[in-house]
Amino acid sequence: MKVLVAVKRVIDFNVKPRVKMDGSGVDLANVKMSMNPFDEIAVEEAIRLKERGVATEIVAVSIGPQKAQETLRTSLAMGADRAILVQTPDDIGSEVEPLAVAKILAKIASEEQPGMIILGKQAIDDDSNQTGQMLAALLGWPQGTFASKVEHADGQVTVTREVDGGLETDRLKLPAVITTDLRLNEPRYASLPNIMKAKSKPLATRTADELGVDITRRLETLKVAEPPKRQAGDKVGSVDELVGKLKTLGVVQ
Amino acid sequence: MTALVYVEHENGEVRDATLAAVTAGSKLGEVHAFVAGNNVAAVADAAAKIAGVSKVLVADGPHLDHGLAENVAPVAAAAMANYAAFVAASTTTGRNLAPRVAALLDVMQISDILSVEDDSIFTRPIYAGNAIATVRSSDSKKVITVRGTAFEKASREGASASIEPVDAGSDSALSSFVAMDASESERPELTSAKIIVSGGRALGSAEQFHALIDPLADKLGAAVGASRAAVDAGYAPNDYQVGQTGKIVAPEIYIAIGISGAIQHLAGMKDSRVIVAINKDEEAPIFQVADIGLVGDLFKIVPELTEKL
Ligand SMILES: Cc1cc2nc3c(=O)[nH]c(=O)nc-3n(C[C@H](O)[C@H](O)[C@H](O)COP(=O)(O)OP(=O)(O)OC[C@H]3O[C@@H](n4cnc5c(N)ncnc54)[C@H](O)[C@@H]3O)c2cc1C
């Protein structure tokens, strides 16, 4: 079975995002960019499926600017077999919306015919948490969202999902879309030899136009502002003082 | 315009998160409620009473049990023929379902809204809440998920809406429910609790997490939360995680114990009314948002605090 993984280039999770002075967005100039952490988990899961003999080939896909090649190279260094960059014009960059990303991935899925597509549950820049579910809808496939365990047997997958009330387990027919949650696995680091090897793995470049997908935004960003700031309060010197404060607040009698 | 609000339910009861979604929906116009499930007459009755709801659509059938998105989304999308907006709570249920509905309608969803500015302009957090975007949707129908902490809960009583059955569709046979491993707790639910006691990596083990955090939470009648590090390490179940990619909470009092205050954690709790932090590192970023801070060893402080309360 072929497995497709979707990887997005985003601001590194260790960087504190800063809103641009003109309110047009978040300042990404000279900011460290990395693979979306949930997508690292997606790549890792695909590699484990291959190590278990379930997956035969892993194809990583990214939709974004030319720089997203770096993200794809990272996935190749981790263990993906080949990569596809759907390159976007510079003025759009990584601002392609989940619906358009899902349409592009659906087109690629119809060409590649994977048995499974693994995405992150959420991109840590737009925090949308939509793309996997949309892709599943467009393909008419089942969706195993927020997965913390994926077990494959007899043409089906059993997915344990992190939901608000605990852990839900669903069984899905293949082909299926899976979105990863934090506890699914711990992604490996690419070793130096594998980083070298990744340089010669195939990386194809496509465009949305050529795939016949309109990526015009449906949501126009009118303004981006900083959230209200909290002021640091006082430090107390003892538990008694803390109890006193909590009493003033009416937390305890 | 009229908004169709998705009703989340569990054991025949409407979940709290839906009440905030109703309030958000009413900012758009008239609100009709959409109930899907198996034998959900009682849920429909409850939904019909929620203040602000003027009609309830009910899709009832065994294949709609457990709210499987593969089966519910087509029914919701079909019902949307007569509505201008589909509104769901930004819970794991809403996040699982709404984008599937949006794609079937060829609409770009607006996730996790904080406010309704007018019928096509909304605000929503991006970058772990470090920025608030104001967005205008050009789609003719809106699909929206609602951040529960940003809207008042509609009252469970007050309306007597009419109830109308709708076509329940059929089983897609794409997915089936196997099991739910619910974390049982006598404590209040995290997202509606007035007080939350949250523990981090510093607790060191599941045993110590329970030995220190639980008695304090019990004393305060509080819910228990955790950082990602504490959940990853197995000190607390996954549904305790507060943060950017966990639960968003805004209680009256949030007590962070042995939590450093990474941006991903702050994203989930910085709208709490009062934040208390206990940490041995006076430079920990959590103190930058804490109203009351106590620097010291939690293994000494927490038992003493529990005793003195
Ligand atoms: C994609 C992604 C999503 C994430 N989502 C979330 C999320 O939703 N929620 C979340 O919480 N995190 C999330 N994180 C993780 C986040 O970045 C931090 O790693 C995490 O919040 C750290 O947890 P912590 O504060 O418990 O641990 P640490 O950062 O290790 O902090 C432990 C703190 O305990 C203090 N301490 C140690 N010993 C004692 C003692 N004896 N007494 C008192 N204090 C002590 C230390 O000074 C330190 O400040 C996410 C990360 C990524 C990459």
Ligand SMILES: Nc1ncnc2c1ncn2[C@@H]1O[C@H](COP(=O)(O)O)[C@@H](O)[C@H]1O
């Ligand atoms: N531009 C993109 N390129 C590749 N994958 C993407 C892109 N945008 C979103 N995804 C995938 O969809 C997931 C969820 O993203 P989102 O719906 O934006 O929160 C991510 O974790 C990725 O796996």
